[in-house]
Amino acid sequence: xxxxxxxxxxxxxxxxxxxxxxxxxxxxxxxxxxxxxxxxxxxxxxxxxxxxxxxxxxxxxxxxxxxxxxxxxxxxxxxxxxxxxxxxxxxxxxxxxxxxxxxxxxxxxxxxxxxxxxxxxxxxxxxxxxxxxxxxxxxxxxxxxxxxxxxxxxxxxxxxxxxxxxxxxxxxxxxxxxxxxxxxxxxxxxxxxxxxxxxxxxxxxxxxxxxxxxxxxxxxxxxxxxxxxxxxxxxxxxxxxxxxxxxxxxxxxxxxxxxxxxxxxxxxxxxxxxxxxxxxxxxxxxxxxxxxxxxxxxxxxxxxxxxxxxxxxxxxxxxxxxxxxxxxxxxxxxxxxxxxxxxxxxxxxxxxxxxxxxxxxxxxxxxxxxxxxxxxxxxxxxxxxxxxxxxxxxxxxxxxxxxxxxxxxxxxxxxxxxxxx
Amino acid sequence: xxxxxxxxxxxxxxxxxxxxxxxxxxxxxxxxxxxxxxxxxxxxxxxxxxxxxxxxxxxxxxxxxxxxxxxxxxxxxxxxxxxxxxxxxxxxxxxxxxxxxxxxxxxxxxxxxxxxxxxxxxxxxxxxxxxxxxxxxxxxxxxxxxxxxxxxxxxxxxxxxxxxxxxxxxxxxxxxxxxxxxxxxxxxxxxxxxxxxxxxxxxxxxxxxxxxxxxxxxxxxxxxxxxxxxxxxxxxxxxxxxxxxxxxxxxxxxxxxxxxxxxxxxxxxxxxxxxxxxxxxxxxxxxxxxxxxxxxxxxxxxxxxxxxxxxxxxxxxxxxxxxxxxxxxxxxxxxxxxxxxxxxxxxxxxxxxxxxxxxxxxxxxxxxxxxxxxxxxxxxxxxxxxxxxxxxxxxxxxxxxxxxxxxxxxxxxxxxxxxxx
Numbered sequence: 001x002x003x004x005x006x007x008x009x010x011x012x013x014x015x016x017x018x019x020x021x022x023x024x025x026x027x028x029x030x031x032x033x034x035x036x037x038x039x040x041x042x043x044x045x046x047x048x049x050x051x052x053x054x055x056x057x058x059x060x061x062x063x064x065x066x067x068x069x070x071x072x073x074x075x076x077x078x079x080x081x082x083x084x085x086x087x088x089x090x091x092x093x094x095x096x097x098x099x100x101x102x103x104x105x106x107x108x109x110x111x112x113x114x115x116x117x118x119x120x121x122x123x124x125x126x127x128x129x130x131x132x133x134x135x136x137x138x139x140x141x142x143x144x145x146x147x148x149x150x151x152x153x154x155x156x157x158x159x160x161x162x163x164x165x166x167x168x169x170x171x172x173x174x175x176x177x178x179x180x181x182x183x184x185x186x187x188x189x190x191x192x193x194x195x196x197x198x199x200x201x202x203x204x205x206x207x208x209x210x211x212x213x214x215x216x217x218x219x220x221x222x223x224x225x226x227x228x229x230x231x232x233x234x235x236x237x238x239x240x241x242x243x244x245x246x247x248x249x250x251x252x253x254x255x256x257x258x259x260x261x262x263x264x265x266x267x268x269x270x271x272x273x274x275x276x277x278x279x280x281x282x283x284x285x286x287x288x289x290x291x292x293x294x295x296x297x298x299x300x301x302x303x304x305x306x307x308x309x310x311x312x313x314x315x316x317x318x319x320x321x322x323x324x325x326x327x328x329x330x331x332x333x334x335x336x337x338x339x340x341x342x343x344x345x346x347x348x349x350x351x352x353x354x355x356x357x358x359x360x361x362x363x364x365x366x367x368x369x370x371x372x373x374x375x376x377x378x379x380x381x382x383x384x385x386x387x388x389x390x391x392x393x394x395x396x397x398x399x400x401x402x403x404x405x406x407x408x409x410x411x412x413x414x415x416x417x418x419x420x421x
Numbered sequence: 422x423x424x425x426x427x428x429x430x431x432x433x434x435x436x437x438x439x440x441x442x443x444x445x446x447x448x449x450x451x452x453x454x455x456x457x458x459x460x461x462x463x464x465x466x467x468x469x470x471x472x473x474x475x476x477x478x479x480x481x482x483x484x485x486x487x488x489x490x491x492x493x494x495x496x497x498x499x500x501x502x503x504x505x506x507x508x509x510x511x512x513x514x515x516x517x518x519x520x521x522x523x524x525x526x527x528x529x530x531x532x533x534x535x536x537x538x539x540x541x542x543x544x545x546x547x548x549x550x551x552x553x554x555x556x557x558x559x560x561x562x563x564x565x566x567x568x569x570x571x572x573x574x575x576x577x578x579x580x581x582x583x584x585x586x587x588x589x590x591x592x593x594x595x596x597x598x599x600x601x602x603x604x605x606x607x608x609x610x611x612x613x614x615x616x617x618x619x620x621x622x623x624x625x626x627x628x629x630x631x632x633x634x635x636x637x638x639x640x641x642x643x644x645x646x647x648x649x650x651x652x653x654x655x656x657x658x659x660x661x662x663x664x665x666x667x668x669x670x671x672x673x674x675x676x677x678x679x680x681x682x683x684x685x686x687x688x689x690x691x692x693x694x695x696x697x698x699x700x701x702x703x704x705x706x707x708x709x710x711x712x713x714x715x716x717x718x719x720x721x722x723x724x725x726x727x728x729x730x731x732x733x734x735x736x737x738x739x740x741x742x743x744x745x746x747x748x749x750x751x752x753x754x755x756x757x758x759x760x761x762x763x764x765x766x767x768x769x770x771x772x773x774x775x776x777x778x779x780x781x782x783x784x785x786x787x788x789x790x791x792x793x794x795x796x797x798x799x800x801x802x803x804x805x806x807x808x809x810x811x812x813x814x815x816x817x818x819x820x821x822x823x824x825x826x827x828x829x830x831x832x833x834x835x836x837x838x839x840x841x842x
Contacts, residue, residue, distance in 0.1 A: 202544035224433055310733045
């Protein structure tokens, strides 16, 4: 299996001012051509740090290094000369490239006010320097990329702006030095994603231990588990030859956690619910989530086909006025109660003419908790116009934002379970 | 100047499935205590890769290494034993810590269905292993952190979930090994934040150039500008002795951009609006934002004092039925129009008995755009029961999520401007 290292350059990324988008993107796209990323390194615009990372990755026996950034016209952009130095080559001036970059820039520059043409020319001349030995990748913006090789590693040099890097990527993969390495029919690594709701990370750890006892070694699979948005996610990566090992593991997990396993094709609960809502008319009645659930439902493109909208009944007056919750019910049980949650769902069904409704009412904190209903207590109700009902009362851990965010996940799963009955 | 390296562990980050938030966050917070980050390295859940990065950073003469992630209960979480091996110490079992973690988990686990207590115990026992030599950082969730040292470097081991890492950070900084390195007066640097809305980054760059001409050198100030949530943020860091330079710069910026400068004390627009809404009764009427605006208003603790709730009128039927928008208005001008935006605000005022209402209606895409109303077109209206009105039609760039997210910011600023009249 080929191994790669990614070097992301740029002081703005290193200092945390700008979030890096290129490392994750490159990692996914290297995997598509059968290359496994071992390390991603971020360094500032400092030559010695960049050289150190190139040497480190070479020492780690990676086959390919991909760099992003540091190809601009200003003095702090020094990736190309630094990589050239590392690869033992020099930069030479390419007059045709200079002319091509100038042609590209002139129409833009003509529209700018107060263009400093001399500064522009100096910058372009810098960007028209290309490695004497290696391959130049045509610029997408004004910066060309390059591929250089040492006796140990192929180094692909790409620009920093994500849209330029992504548009240059196909030509890098098609270039001869890259192709020679990955082969024409690079066996892509397969990746599967399972999502489970209602079990914990220790549960899945136990299952994986038992699977190894039962099925024999799972060493051909790289399995990672993580808890995300209250769901356990199991991602498995393997070479095509290990597919049968994966299938046995899948059967094993399915037999132990069938009811918790809600997605085995990478679908999120949002997408599963969207599929189940086809042909329905959904409304929400939100108190503590105050719109988060509606916003999440509408995140899915095309959701207008089944999502009508709803009522954000943050104040009790709105629960009474818009959702027709009986004031006596509020007085008797409090706003955070299964009774009020159901009345809210009923109110949303009636007011919006929906055939299914979801409600949330809870104590998001930091204030408002009691012994009976501590911060994090949330009541949910899903109800259909035909009278089917699912309800839940839970205490969700976390701070105000986490409680509200997690409550939307709980609501979606309650909705899913009723729709899958 | 002290130098640091950051190691972010986790196959989910390395493969690009999860965007890393900890590297940038740690980089900013290390800078606050006078430590410059030289390298950020990302590795998967593989012991040899983690060891290689620790060695690389040590070879680069960093003074501090901070790791994030890999402290969970499952077998793929191996940061603590690996760092212990690197630091030449071992892990020992801490019975008190085990009991403390169990106490923390039990109330949650009691509410889960089908808890596998044996699996839970195995996981907790793993998390109760702490370095024999070094300092333990109390868990925020269930995973303790740790500080270990070699003869060359101090290694701070923190959990991966960003909220746990961020909450554990102060105790790491206060711990003796860290304090010994950075010194007692490391936190003396002042930092100010200005927020401006309605100007661009080049505008502020120009202002800073002119300020330097006018006021003399600003070298005593470390100024960074960035565009965040459609706002320009100017963060300035300086030693207390440079406070008068900062004050001159502040006056200069204020004189040029007074109307755009809405916060000079670090307050967000959310907090500014919350302050202005004191004593009011606010309602929302949301179409394209589908609850995002309500959710954002309710993000502020105490918002129930002025935020009543609102109507998510995603479907036109809901605009008509709940907000009493005239069907003829929809037919004549379309749902995305200033006329319908105003009718929605009127409807929210009336239905909820509010004294101020905000509405949004737009084309979030990817479909639904036209030559007249391209994707990103959003109409807003803020209206009071007394008849004051502010309205806006804009075309917001970005994808579906960006358009909806940015629309909430635009709505908050429109609300702020009307309230500040």
